[in-house]
Amino acid sequence: MNAKKVSAVKKAEGSGAEVKRLFPNRNHNGFHDPFVLLDEFFVEPPNEFAPHEHRGFEAITYMLEGHFTHEDNLDNKATVGPGGIQAFNAGKGITHSEKPGKEGLSRGIQLWVNLPQNKKKSEPSYQFIEADKINEKENDNLIIREIADDNSELILNTKITYLDIKAKNDTSFHHNLDSGEVSVIYLIKGKIEGEYGLEAGEGLLVEAGENISLTLKKDSRLIFLRAKAHNQEIKLRGSFVE
Structure with missing residues (x-):
């Protein structure tokens, strides 16, 4: 399997929040087209992500524990709990804030997916x-x-597969990528053994068309992403993707 192993890097974000960023970071100062950024975030009140602007990509927030409230300039306001999703198409521009629940840790995964060039100026939206x-x-x-995936209620401008996989026993996971498809694997918990051994907070950027074979230890949990590359340059400028 042709892949690059990457370790997430801790950094401060927002107002007192912390993230473990798989990419881009000092270990992989780049992207994995069409995927722009992947964070595991940790935030407790009164810390938050104060209002800020985005454009040019779609963001998917998947909650692992706690609650998260999204509010934006489109008059959307909603609180997502454990196992729930909130997503937005930043399109030509959206301003939003994110706040944790009133007590305890809020933790989740945030993924940025680049928009196709012909969707960069699309109207922003929220799900x-x-x-x-x-x-x-x-x-x-x-x-x-x-x-x-094909059966999900989540509607995106880029077709992706996004799975949360938990191992009940020592087991294996296999997936064959089609030509032009890439994959990202991020280990939240546990251990992966074999050709590319992973600990929690590490991941793989798998090249197009590869056959994926993973050996998972019991109670491991990982995020699996798959998509066809846009084959367009990703220009990350702060919170904008041009």
């Missing part, structure tokens, strides 16, 4: 999906939540 609306599949060894 909110409760945890019980997300499809979940289970077999003897794995629990798989389908955050984004």
Whole structure:
């Protein structure tokens, strides 16, 4: 399997929040087209992400624990709980804030996906999906939540597969990428053994068309992403993707 192993880097974001950023960071100062950024974030009140502007990409926030309130200049305001999703298309420009629940830790995954060039000036929009609306599949060894795929309620401008995978036992996970498809794997918890051993907070940027084979230890949990590259330059300028 042709892939690059990357370790997430801790950094401060917002007003007192902390993230573990898989990319871009000092270990991989680049992207994985069409994926622009992947953070595991940690924030407790009174810390927050104060109002700020975005444009040129779509952001998906998937909550692992706690609550998160989104408010924007389109008059959207919603609070997502554990296992829920909120997403926005920044399009030609959106201003929003994000605040944790009133007590305890709010933790989740935020993913930025580049917009195709012909969607860069699209109207901004917001989506909110409760945890019980997300499809979940289970077999003897794995629990798989389908955050984004053909059966998901999440509507995006870029077709992606986004899975939350939990290992009930020592087991394996296999997936073959189509030509032009890339993948990102981020280990939230546990351990992956084999050709590319991973600990929590590490990930793989898998090249197009590869056959993915992972050996998961019991109770491991990972994020699996798949998409076809846009093959357009990603220009990250602060909170904008040109």
